[in-house]
Amino acid sequence: MKLAITTIDAFTSKAFSGNPAAICLVDQELSVVQMQSIAMEMNLSETAFVKRNVETDSFSLRWFTPTVEIDLCGHATLASAFVMEKSGWAKSGETIRFQTRSGDLLVKSDGEWIEMDFPLISTFEKEHPFFGNDFFGTKITRTAKLKGNWIFELEDADAVETCEPDFALVKNHSEEGIIITAPGKNSFDIYSRYFGPNIGIDEDPVTGFAHCALMDYWYKGSGKSNLKAFQASKRGGEIHLEKREDRVIIRGQAVKVLSGEIEF
Structure with missing residues (x-):
């Protein structure tokens, strides 16, 4: 069996930055084992599979890390829409409806720019039982919890950029992972990074789902409903956020870097 596959760098306008995702547009059903095996072979933070649902005028969308299927992924959703438009599965300016494990995404x-309508992820302040006020030599000023993950606010953007975590400790003391964040610098409102060793990603370059939680976290702290965010991984990526009641509008760019076939 041969399957077309495309790699897209998401949340960036420059190749070799942002977050890469492998995208497969499929006309026939693939098994979970097949999708997970392809994701393991691609070895990117996410591989996404889009299947057309003719009866409902929508598309099913599933995301896999190299080790597990996940409930929500921003950069691979953005990349999927980008590939669909370039391949003729969607028209520029029209709304794509994705059916996912996190409900319908528009x-x-x-x-x-590509605009995504995602659920706002609720956060609540809670002290971490292990890290307390220190994260690998950097002071934690505030902590919050969300499903499967933690948010640690550090003192400034430089602390976020220079942090060097021990991924074994992060893995042992989180369910999925840890988001670190701080007020931004230059033209950005916030900085962040995301470490997810328990889902097969030591550090995710740019993380859409994390910003669904960061929008809630920073809105509760500052009251700002529009944020220009930078994820300060080595690759780096820019995300524009807007809170609309219990939803987050996420805007980003994308660029194609590779296309080919996978045979199995």
Whole structure:
């Protein structure tokens, strides 16, 4: 069996930055074992599979890390919409409806930017039982909890950039992973990084789902409903956020870097 596959760098306009995702547009059902095996072979933070649902005028979308299927992924959703438009599965400016494990997600392109309507992820302040006030030599000023993950606010953007975590300790003391964040610098409102060793990703380059929680976290702290965010991984990525009641509008760009076939 041969399957077309495309690699997209998401949340960036430059190749070799942002977050890479492998995208497969499929006309026939693949098994979970097949999808997980392809994701393991691609060895990117996410591989996404899009299947057309003719009866409902929608598309099913599933995301896999190299080790597990996950409930929500921003950058691979953005990349999927980008590939669909370029391949003729969708038209520029029209709304794409994705059916996912996190409910229906609406996505549309707006010129060079792609806009995604995602659920706001609720956070609540809670002290971490292990890290307390220190995260690998960096002071933690505030902590919050969300399903499967933690948010640690550090003193400033430089602390986020220079943090060097021990991934074994992060793995042992989190369910999925840990988001670190701080007020931004330059033109950005916030900085962040995401470490997810328990889902097969020591550090995710740019993380859409984390920003669904960061929007809630920073809105509760500052009251700002629009944020320009930078994820300060080595690859780096820019995300624009807007809170609309219990939803988050996430805007980003994407660029194609590779296309081919996978045979199995």
